[in-house]
Amino acid sequence: MLYNFSNPQNEATLSDGSATQKTYLALRKMIVIGDLKPGEKLKIEGLRQRLGTGASPIREALSLLTSDNLVERIDQRGFRVSLTSRKNFEEILMLRCELEDIALRQSLANRTQDWEEQVVVSHHRMVRAQVGGDAAFEDLHKAFHMALLGCCDAPILLKFCSQLYDLNIRYRYLASGAMNYKQRDVSHEHQNIMDAVIAGDGDTASAELLSHFRHTGAFLAGLIPQQG
Amino acid sequence: MLYNFSNPQNEATLSDGSATQKTYLALRKMIVIGDLKPGEKLKIEGLRQRLGTGASPIREALSLLTSDNLVERIDQRGFRVSLTSRKNFEEILMLRCELEDIALRQSLANRTQDWEEQVVVSHHRMVRAQVGGDAAFEDLHKAFHMALLGCCDAPILLKFCSQLYDLNIRYRYLASGAMNYKQRDVSHEHQNIMDAVIAGDGDTASAELLSHFRHTGAFLAGLIPQQG
DNA sequence: TTACGGCATAATATCGATTTTTTTGTCGCG
DNA sequence: CGCGACAAAAAAATCGATATTATGCCGTAA
Numbered sequence: 001m002l003y004n005f006s007n008p009q010n011e012a013t014l015s016d017g018s019a020t021q022k023t024y025l026a027l028r029k030m031i032v033i034g035d036l037k038p039g040e041k042l043k044i045e046g047l048r049q050r051l052g053t054g055a056s057p058i059r060e061a062l063s064l065l066t067s068d069n070l071v072e073r074i075d076q077r078g079f080r081v082s083l084t085s086r087k088n089f090e091e092i093l094m095l096r097c098e099l100e101d102i103a104l105r106q107s108l109a110n111r112t113q114d115w116e117e118q119v120v121v122s123h124h125r126m127v128r129a130q131v132g133g134d135a136a137f138e139d140l141h142k143a144f145h146m147a148l149l150g151c152c153d154a155p156i157l158l159k160f161c162s163q164l165y166d167l168n169i170r171y172r173y174l175a176s177g178a179m180n181y182k183q184r185d186v187s188h189e190h191q192n193i194m195d196a197v198i199a200g201d202g203d204t205a206s207a208e209l210l211s212h213f214r215h216t217g218a219f220l221a222g223l224i225p226q227q228g
Numbered sequence: 229m230l231y232n233f234s235n236p237q238n239e240a241t242l243s244d245g246s247a248t249q250k251t252y253l254a255l256r257k258m259i260v261i262g263d264l265k266p267g268e269k270l271k272i273e274g275l276r277q278r279l280g281t282g283a284s285p286i287r288e289a290l291s292l293l294t295s296d297n298l299v300e301r302i303d304q305r306g307f308r309v310s311l312t313s314r315k316n317f318e319e320i321l322m323l324r325c326e327l328e329d330i331a332l333r334q335s336l337a338n339r340t341q342d343w344e345e346q347v348v349v350s351h352h353r354m355v356r357a358q359v360g361g362d363a364a365f366e367d368l369h370k371a372f373h374m375a376l377l378g379c380c381d382a383p384i385l386l387k388f389c390s391q392l393y394d395l396n397i398r399y400r401y402l403a404s405g406a407m408n409y410k411q412r413d414v415s416h417e418h419q420n421i422m423d424a425v426i427a428g429d430g431d432t433a434s435a436e437l438l439s440h441f442r443h444t445g446a447f448l449a450g451l452i453p454q455q456g
Numbered sequence: 457t458t459a460c461g462g463c464a465t466a467a468t469a470t471c472g473a474t475t476t477t478t479t480t481g482t483c484g485c486g
Numbered sequence: 487c488g489c490g491a492c493a494a495a496a497a498a499a500t501c502g503a504t505a506t507t508a509t510g511c512c513g514t515a516a
Contacts, residue, residue: 003350018304019470044498054471056284059499060291067295069384076246076477078498091382098330154319156297160388167384245502246477282501287469291483304507306468459516469506479496486489 017054024061026051031070031081033168042079044069068163072172081225086224089171093217096164096209100149103161104209107152108202115151116198122147123194127187140169144190148197162220175220184219186212247285252292254279259298259309260394270307296391298398314452317399321445324392328377328441329434335380336430343379344426350375351422355415361374366397371379372418376425376437381389400444403451412447414440 027047030036047058062079065071072082083154107115122144142165149158189212196205255275258264275286290307291297300310322326336342357365370393377386417440424433 018468035408035496043496045496054468054469056287059284059288063288063291064294066292069387076498077479087381088384089383094382098326102326115460141422154317154322156319156392157323159297164384246498271466273466282499283468284500304468305509407495457516459514461514462512463499464511467506468508469504469505472502472514473503474499475502476499477496478516480496481492481494483492486508 013083019057020060020064021052023057024064026066027058027061028068028070029164032170032173034170036081038081038084038174040081042081044078069167074219084171084174084224086221087109089168089221089224092164092167092171093213096161096168097213099157099161099164100145100209100213101206103149103152103154103157104197104206105202106154106157107149108200108205110151110153111200112151115147118150119147119197120142123190126190130187136222142166142169148193148205149183149226171220175224184216186216189215229244230334233380247281248288248292251279251281251285252289255286255289255293256296256394259293260401262398264309266309266312266402268309270309271304297395298322312399312402312452314449317396317445317449317452318400320392320395321441324389325438325441326394327389327392328373328437330435331377331380331382331385332425332437333430334385335377336384336425336428336433338379339428340379343375346378347372347375347422347425351418354418370394370397376421376433384417399448399452403448412444414444415445 027036042062044055044058048055049050051058061071062071066200070082071079073079088119122140126137126140126144129140134140142162145165146158146162149161152158170213185220188225189208193205193208193212255264255270264270270290272283272286276283279286290299290301294301294307298310299307300305318401323350350368354365354368354372362368370390372391374386374390376390380386417436421433421436421440424436427433
């Protein structure tokens with residue numbers, strides 16, 4: 001399996017093709033899609049061989065992933081994939097509702113024509129990938145959600161939202177693989193959000209977005225294995 | 229000047245006396261108190277000599293600080309201290325108001341006797357240090373604020389709050405050194421917050437806390453140098 | 457004079473090896 | 487039979503050196 005994808009969260013800070021960058025992206029994807037399981041020990045030597053790079057980039061990538069709450073650093077005992085639990089999932093859901101509500105309203109307050117077009121385009125791309133069963137759907141889904149917040153002029157808040165998105169998506173994969181998502185028809189939810197956004201109706205847009213989160217959340221909560 | 233202090237934000241993940249841990253704490257303090265200025269380039273070799281350690285721990289500590297939004301990583305051009313601006317300050321203030329409001333209410337909802345005592349004790353320690361001019365005041369001030377949130381059972385949210393606290397305190401130092409803070413009498417504000425918290429009155433406690441933030445914010449905003 | 461390109465310098469990023477710490481397994485003693 | 491200490495193994499953390507990349511300077515040409 002290949003682990004060289006796009007969708008860099010730290011694009012602003014890691015935009016080159018360095019070994020650290022590639023390692024960071026690869027490891028993040030491996031964790032998000034569940035190839036590296038929650039609680040699994042991340043041995044430097046093993047990863048070094050698996051990813052064909054030195055120990056330094058691995059170590060540095062793991063440090064960065066620690067910031068994303070996807071990896072935990074333990075004393076002098078190395079790294080492990082962050083644990084999952086029902087409680088953790090619910091916190092992520094709660095925070096997404098709170099933070100994206102703020103970000104969406106700010107984005108709407110600052111909206112521009114260019115931004116509206118970005119929203120429409122990102123939505124279209126997502127829909128196209130969804131009906132086509134494109135593997136890039138996940139990336140485009142995130143792109144759509146982040147596009148909604150595009151005019152929110154609060155970088156730290158957006159970083160939090162991005163982080164929380166990735167933490168959340170991980171549960172989708174853990175629940176039963178990515179495709180499970182499609183069992184639930186979210187198209188109209190996305191459409192409703194976009195309609196309200198384009199109309200500039202913050203209250204409705206936020207309500208639709210949170211409803212979308214909570215429906216997905218309730219759907220996923222029942223599928224979370226063991227723990228919590 | 230010495231840079232070996234306590235107040236570890238990543239205490240849960242970096243609790244040993246490793247070189248990385250010490251370097252992380254030292255650098256964080258240096259940035260927060262303004263010894264390393266916003267935008268300043270962080271050359272590995274220079275820090276290596278200044279902190280008496282190898283390049284690896286430096287590099288790893290800088291990666292961790294990137295997660296705290298105190299350091300920026302640039303392409304293949306190394307690290308630099310995060311920039312400051314009026315806009316950045318206002319975002320931090322806004323986010324603190326939003327997030328601590330949530331966290332405080334949750335903390336109150338889960339309150340226990342033991343927690344109430346922790347709040348009282350941490351407040352007392354802070355007051356004692358304040359009147360005594362103790363250098364540890366800053367740490368105790370943070371401890372008090374975090375103690376208020378102690379029963380909020382949402383680790384990610386608490387991590388965000390802790391991060392934002394550190395980002396905010398940096399502006400206090402930048403404005404005119406730490407002691408400036410004392411020009412404003414915040415004792416009664418802290419007292420009001422605590423009283424409401426002990427009374428279990430979430431609305432009042434939150435209102436007092438946010439008022440505290442905003443007063444300090446308005447006070448500091450006028451002192452922020454150049455930029456933004 | 458200014459813009460461009462190449463060369464020297466400096467700094468970063470990465471590697472390989474060493475040191476330190478943790479973990480594991482075993483043996484002897486109670 | 488269980489427990490603790492010790493030794494061996496594994497792993498993490500760190501170091502020193504090398505390779506790679508950016509930066510600044512200078513000369514040349516338009």
